[in-house]
Amino acid sequence: MHPRKVVDLVIVGGGIAGLWLANLFVQRGYSLLLLEAHTLGGGQTLASQGMIHGGLKYSLDGNLSPATAAIAHMPARWRACLAGSGELDLRALTPLCQRYFLFAQGSLEDRLTAFFASKLMRGRIDKLTAADYPAVFQRTDFTGTVYGVDDLVIDTAALVRLLRGNVAGHIYRHALQADDVALQDDHVTLTLGEHRITARQLVLCAGAGNGPLLGALAIPSPRMQLRGLHQAMVFHQHTDPMYAHCLTGLRGSQPRLTITTHARSDPRSNQQVWYLGGQLAEDGVSLNEQALAEQAREELRACVGWLNWDDAKVRGLRIDRAEPLRDDGGRPDDPFVEAHGPVLTCWPVKLSLAPALGDAAAALLAAPVQPSARISLDGMAAAPVGQVPWEH
Ligand SMILES: Cc1cc2nc3c(=O)[nH]c(=O)nc-3n(C[C@H](O)[C@H](O)[C@H](O)COP(=O)(O)OP(=O)(O)OC[C@H]3O[C@@H](n4cnc5c(N)ncnc54)[C@H](O)[C@@H]3O)c2cc1C
Numbered sequence: 001m002h003p004r005k006v007v008d009l010v011i012v013g014g015g016i017a018g019l020w021l022a023n024l025f026v027q028r029g030y031s032l033l034l035l036e037a038h039t040l041g042g043g044q045t046l047a048s049q050g051m052i053h054g055g056l057k058y059s060l061d062g063n064l065s066p067a068t069a070a071i072a073h074m075p076a077r078w079r080a081c082l083a084g085s086g087e088l089d090l091r092a093l094t095p096l097c098q099r100y101f102l103f104a105q106g107s108l109e110d111r112l113t114a115f116f117a118s119k120l121m122r123g124r125i126d127k128l129t130a131a132d133y134p135a136v137f138q139r140t141d142f143t144g145t146v147y148g149v150d151d152l153v154i155d156t157a158a159l160v161r162l163l164r165g166n167v168a169g170h171i172y173r174h175a176l177q178a179d180d181v182a183l184q185d186d187h188v189t190l191t192l193g194e195h196r197i198t199a200r201q202l203v204l205c206a207g208a209g210n211g212p213l214l215g216a217l218a219i220p221s222p223r224m225q226l227r228g229l230h231q232a233m234v235f236h237q238h239t240d241p242m243y244a245h246c247l248t249g250l251r252g253s254q255p256r257l258t259i260t261t262h263a264r265s266d267p268r269s270n271q272q273v274w275y276l277g278g279q280l281a282e283d284g285v286s287l288n289e290q291a292l293a294e295q296a297r298e299e300l301r302a303c304v305g306w307l308n309w310d311d312a313k314v315r316g317l318r319i320d321r322a323e324p325l326r327d328d329g330g331r332p333d334d335p336f337v338e339a340h341g342p343v344l345t346c347w348p349v350k351l352s353l354a355p356a357l358g359d360a361a362a363a364l365l366a367a368p369v370q371p372s373a374r375i376s377l378d379g380m381a382a383a384p385v386g387q388v389p390w391e392h
Contacts, residue, residue: 042386
């Protein structure tokens with residue numbers, strides 16, 4: 001057994017929550033370790049659509065919901081980071097798009113009167129003239145309307161690589177289990193192979209892994225809920241990217257399709273991936289992959305019928321959103337951080353809400369006392385960065 005090491009924090013999980021907090025708190029002088037069971041970002045983070053949004057899609061019915069209020073400032077917080085003036089320096093990250101779009105066949109104003117009239121939307125949404133349409137809509141056979149909003153889309157793989165780079169020396173590959181952990185009132189002792197670590201606080205950022213860990217540690221609260229999605233990855237040869245919510249024939253309060261575009265890492269493949277979420281992915285949970293693929297093609301023909309989808313290949317991705325339990329099983333509004341003795345449980349709830357998660361966690365952490373140098377754990381491997389789902 002190596003001599004015992006003492007740190008301020010051990011963070012469990014290397015998705016956006018764990019990586020964001022590790023970057024923030026190393027910068028603020030905490031000594032910390034981050035343990036990742038598999039690959040960095042390989043849970044929900046790399047499977048996400050990378051949209052840094054201000055909650056507009058939660059308010060299509062015109063209501064300023066609590067969710068919209070919580071998230072409205074997030075694009076500005078991220079833009080500050082991208083410009084080098086925010087809490088993290090993300091200047092090395094180039095967004096996939098700086099503006100997001102809404103589109104529909106026909107006009108939307110008559111169908112979404114309350115949405116367009118709401119105070120929330122003032123100054124945040126512009127109706128574009130045809131000359132300003134993104135290239136994918138610059139077609140004589142597109143007869144709809146396009147609106148621009150102040151959201152952005154980031155390359156999640158580049159984000160994970162950047163956040164890892166700043167704290168690489170603090171990250172180890174280890175699937176934490178309850179047997180590794182001895183909880184005391186004011187600290188936690190972890191046994192990781194030959195290493196014994198005392199941490200003043202244990203920060204659970206394990207996404208869907210938080211629930212099992214809390215259960216095994218006999219921590220009764222918080223409890224976790226999982227909400228499924230069945231995303232569609234559409235591989236095709238069309239060249240113009242699409243970053244937009246499709247609201248054509250909107251039925252519920254959720255965009256019919258939420259579309260982001262991603263290049264393949266092999267440039268010879270000459271293919272783009274349109275990654276489809278929205279109502280399709282919610283409804284797709286009850287479909288098998290083949291039925292989802294048929295549904296995705298049908299939706300693309302209905303919403304983006306000016307392009308041909310006959311040769312597109314579609315793959316499905318089933319993935320759960322891991323969140324704090326809500327009585328009604330619905331979407332939580334805010335990022336979640338709760339302390340139980342020296343254990344903090346975190347769920348960002350949205351990638352976009354990472355800055356707000358940082359604020360909430362900072363408010364519950366004790367001040368750092370250990371020198372923030374790298375903690376070397378001989379014999380333990382580094383955790384690699386995961387792959388985006390369309391490269392699997
Ligand atoms: C399909 C999809 C699309 C989305 N799109 C968007 C979007 O466009 N915009 C947006 O704002 N939000 C989006 N979200 C939500 C967002 O992706 C998540 O809220 C966020 O990524 C959660 O991050 P996390 O770090 O909590 O969890 P994760 O990314 O799941 O990371 C948890 C990590 O913990 C590790 N782990 C688990 N158990 C252990 C253990 N015992 N020991 C060590 N490590 C462990 C896992 O391996 C994993 O790497 C989307 C979510 C999904 C599923």
